[in-house]
Amino acid sequence: MSPMASGANGSSTSALDIVVSGGRVIDGCGNPWFRADVGVAGGTVVAVSAPGTLHGRRTIAADDRFVVPGFVDPHTHSDLSLLVYRHAETAVRQGVTTHVTGNCGMSPAPLVDERRGELIHLWDHYGLNHESIDWAWRTFGEYLDALESGGLGINVVPLVGHGAVRVAVLGPGARVPSAAELTLMERFVDGALRDGARGLSTGLVYPPGCYAQTDEIVALCRVVAAHHGIYASHVRGERETILPAVGEAVEIGRVAGLPVEVSHNAPKWGAPDGAAANLGLIEEARLQGLDVTADNDVHTELAPRLSRALPQPLLELDTEDLLARLRDPTSRERLQEDVREDRLPGAGYTGLVRHGAWERITVLWAPGQPHLAGRSIAAIAAERETDPFATLLDLIVEEEDRIVGIFEYIDIEDVRALLCHRLTMCCSDGLVMAPPDESYAPGSYWPCSYGEYPGILERFVRGDRLLPLEEAIRKMTSFPAQRFGLFDRGVLRPGMRADIVVFDLERVRDRATEPRPFRAPFTNIPPRLPEGMDTVIVNGEAVLDEGIRTGALPGAVLRSHDGGRSPAE
Numbered sequence: 013m014s015p016m017a018s019g020a021n022g023s024s025t026s027a028l029d030i031v032v033s034g035g036r037v038i039d040g041c042g043n044p045w046f047r048a049d050v051g052v053a054g055g056t057v058v059a060v061s062a063p064g065t066l067h068g069r070r071t072i073a074a075d076d077r078f079v080v081p082g083f084v085d086p087h088t089h090s091d092l093s094l095l096v097y098r099h100a101e102t103a104v105r106q107g108v109t110t111h112v113t114g115n116c117g118m119s120p121a122p123l124v125d126e127r128r129g130e131l132i133h134l135w136d137h138y139g140l141n142h143e144s145i146d147w148a149w150r151t152f153g154e155y156l157d158a159l160e161s162g163g164l165g166i167n168v169v170p171l172v173g174h175g176a177v178r179v180a181v182l183g184p185g186a187r188v189p190s191a192a193e194l195t196l197m198e199r200f201v202d203g204a205l206r207d208g209a210r211g212l213s214t215g216l217v218y219p220p221g222c223y224a225q226t227d228e229i230v231a232l233c234r235v236v237a238a239h240h241g242i243y244a245s246h247v248r249g250e251r252e253t254i255l256p257a258v259g260e261a262v263e264i265g266r267v268a269g270l271p272v273e274v275s276h277n278a279p280k281w282g283a284p285d286g287a288a289a290n291l292g293l294i295e296e297a298r299l300q301g302l303d304v305t306a307d308n309d310v311h312t313e314l315a316p317r318l319s320r321a322l323p324q325p326l327l328e329l330d331t332e333d334l335l336a337r338l339r340d341p342t343s344r345e346r347l348q349e350d351v352r353e354d355r356l357p358g359a360g361y362t363g364l365v366r367h368g369a370w371e372r373i374t375v376l377w378a379p380g381q382p383h384l385a386g387r388s389i390a391a392i393a394a395e396r397e398t399d400p401f402a403t404l405l406d407l408i409v410e411e412e413d414r415i416v417g418i419f420e421y422i423d424i425e426d427v428r429a430l431l432c433h434r435l436t437m438c439c440s441d442g443l444v445m446a447p448p449d450e451s452y453a454p455g456s457y458w459p460c461s462y463g464e465y466p467g468i469l470e471r472f473v474r475g476d477r478l479l480p481l482e483e484a485i486r487k488m489t490s491f492p493a494q495r496f497g498l499f500d501r502g503v504l505r506p507g508m509r510a511d512i513v514v515f516d517l518e519r520v521r522d523r524a525t526e527p528r529p530f531r532a533p534f535t536n537i538p539p540r541l542p543e544g545m546d547t548v549i550v551n552g553e554a555v556l557d558e559g560i561r562t563g564a565l566p567g568a569v570l571r572s573h574d575g576g577r578s579p580a581e
Contacts, residue, residue: 028053028068029552032514035074040081040489040503042482050079052510055552055566059506072547072554074514080485081502082109082511082550083465084492086307087244087275087439089113089138090168091120095145095158098565100165100444104556106465107488107545109511110570111444112496114171115275116246117215121155121172122200123147124180131179133330134219138443153207156569163565165555166444167511169496170569171244172204174214174232175221184328186223194231201235208571210496211242213275216257217250219328226260233268241572242496244273251363252354254279258290262297262304270303273495276441277306278422278430287426291433298435305495307439308430310468311460312422314441315376318415319408321365323351331413338405348401364421370400372420378411389417431468432478437491440464448539459539463522466542470520481517498570510552513545520544 030052036045037060049066051059059066085103088111094100103111113119123131128147149155152172159168177200181193189197201212212232215221233243243265249257258274265272277290290306297304319334320327326334326347337343349355351366364372370390378384384392384407393403407415430436442461465488472478479487493502501509523540548556553566 028058028066030070030072030510030549030554031066031068032072032074032079032512032547032549033066034063035077035079035514037504038078038080038482038485039505040485040493042486042490044482045078047076048079050504050512052512052549052552055510057504057506057508057510057512060504072514072558077514077516077546078481079504080107080513080515081489081493081504081508082513082548083107083438083488084110084112084169084496084498084502085440085465086112086273086437086492086495087115087309087441089115089118089441089443091118091159091170092135092138092145093444094164094166094168095162097444097446098162098164099555099561099563100567101447101561102445102462102541103166104548104550104561105541105545106440106463107513107515107548108166108440108465109513109548109550109567110167110169110493110498110501112169112171112210112244112492114173114209115213115215115244116218117173117175117178117213117221119152119155119171119173119176119204119209119213120147121149121152122176122180122204123150123155125150127179127183130184131176134175134179134184151207152204152209156208156571160569164567164569165565166550166567167501168567168569169498170209170571171211171213171242172201172209174212174224174229175218177201177204177232178220178224182220184220186220186325188225189228194228197228198232198235201232202239205236205239205241205572208569208573209241210570210572211244211270212236213244213246215246216248216260217246217324219324221246222248222324226264230264230267233264233270237268237270239572242271242273243268244275246275250279255285255289255293258293262293262302265297265304266300266302271495272297272302272304274304274306276439277308277436278426286423287429287433291430291435294435305435305437305491306430306433307437307492308427309439309441309460309464310427310431310472311464312424312427313418313420313459315416315418315459317408317413318373318375318404318417319413321362321373321404321417321419322347323362334413335409338409344402344405347405351401364419365401365404368400370404373404374418374420375407375415376418377414377416378407379414380411428472428478431472431487436487437495438465438468438484438487439492448541459524461524462539463524463542466520466544467522467524469515469517469544470522474517474520497572510549512547512549514547515545517544 028051032050247257393400490502521543
């Protein structure tokens with residue numbers, strides 16, 4: 013008798029490795045919870061049965077806690093940090109069992125020797141110690157092999173980044189590829205898809221992606237379409253131009269013939285129409301038969317270096333050249349005029365600078381002037397009796413571009429509108445980072461990397477009840493799993509891969525922003541890990557067992573040609 017039939021009949025189920033018993037099961041499809049036992053064998057869910065009917069080698073007593081599929085984070089930047097923090101504890105303790113990587117046009121491969129330094133420079137924004145990463149790969153497949161070879165605490169769904177492809181062929185500069193160069197870019201994309209990438213991403217507000225014209229992206233997306241992949245885009249505009257930017261993404265999908273994911277789709281500070289207009293474009297596209305969806309995180313703030321608020325052309329400079337530009341009085345005057353007149357493209361942070369929202373930019377970390385932590389640019393400028401814009405530039409120079417700030421750059425009402433819309437899935441826009449008790453050093457602080465998913469459950473499900481729990485779980489599980497071709501994950505049902513989370517909704521708590529780091533008085537304490545996610549199972553093996561990290565590394569790189577299954581299958 014098969015384990016599945018045995019479990020269903022309530023007879024001997026000694027073939028089951030794990031039984032999660034007596035929990036309130038949420039299947040991931042939006043259905044109401046129900047009480048059941050869940051049986052796991054060989055890394056697969058083989059039985060879902062009435063409470064008390066399943067027995068196996070190991071029983072995890074859920075005791076009326078919720079039992080749900082592992083969360084699938086569709087937008088992360090863990091490509092390199094997973095090489096350092098392979099247990100992925102900051103993800104696991106949020107209930108996340110799968111990261112989609114390679115977003116915003118950023119992937120660590122393809123890599124060519126003559127452009128190695130330029131690609132590494134693009135990753136400096138994430139505050140990683142590149143000396144601990146050997147960058148020995150060249151092809152996308154070699155990178156995936158390096159990622160998988162040391163073991164992983166979570167699964168990884170890789171995308172290839174348009175920015176990495178562009179750097180490999182054109183370097184970081186602003187120019188249009190020749191016909192021969194575009195053909196080479198197409199070959200790089202084709203190679204990455206053959207190596208297991210599930211699609212292509214772009215970051216069209218950042219160098220070098222911002223230099224690409226639409227027809228370049230269409231050409232590359234046609235290659236992706238031939239592999240049945242997906243196009244995920246951090247679109248070209250985030251403020252006044254966000255609607256045509258979303259329209260461009262939709263048009264690329266229509267012309268190239270592939271699904272489109274609009275990445276972290278919240279309009280940033282200065283966007284006139286809010287989230288409703290963005291969502292209206294996506295709804296209209298779907299009515300026309302185009303496969304377009306979106307994802308978004310729920311943090312209204314992010315913590316990059318202060319220099320990320322500067323326009324795109326400055327972001328491609330190395331540190332020495334950037335500081336030289338900011339020290340030059342003529343260059344500074346021209347820069348301030350260009351930003352105030354919105355002559356140069358920039359990310360959402362740039363809108364705060366243009367609109368003079370200096371109270372919404374707070375210093376998180378200044379290694380040379382720690383007393384500035386917790387103080388806004390407005391307050392520092394008032395104390396120095398200087399112009400706030402000049403103060404921002406002075407701080408970047410004084411701290412040699414190591415100063416990090418908290419930017420409150422998204423309106424909470426836009427976050428709420430996106431979160432509850434049926435076409436938007438949850439994401440973190442974060443990355444696996446060091447647990448607070450493991451060599452944490454102040455620097456780039458990404459609250460979403462430590463508490464995004466518990467924060468959604470705490471504030472928007474249990475707190476103000478914006479979302480029913482079952483709908484929130486759908487947006488974290490089956491919706492993103494389906495979107496990225498993981499058709500055997502994201503749902504608790506016999507035959508599906510055993511990525512499972514057991515949590516106590518009443519105890520779920522996001523502690524990453526407690527106390528919220530942009531509030532005074534300020535203490536530069538490490539971020540805290542969340543509470544309430546008690547047990548996390550990845551591919552049938554517990555990586556978190558009643559709050560204790562097991563040390564297991566059962567995660568897999570889910571290459572496109574694996575059909576979502578572990579390479580061992």
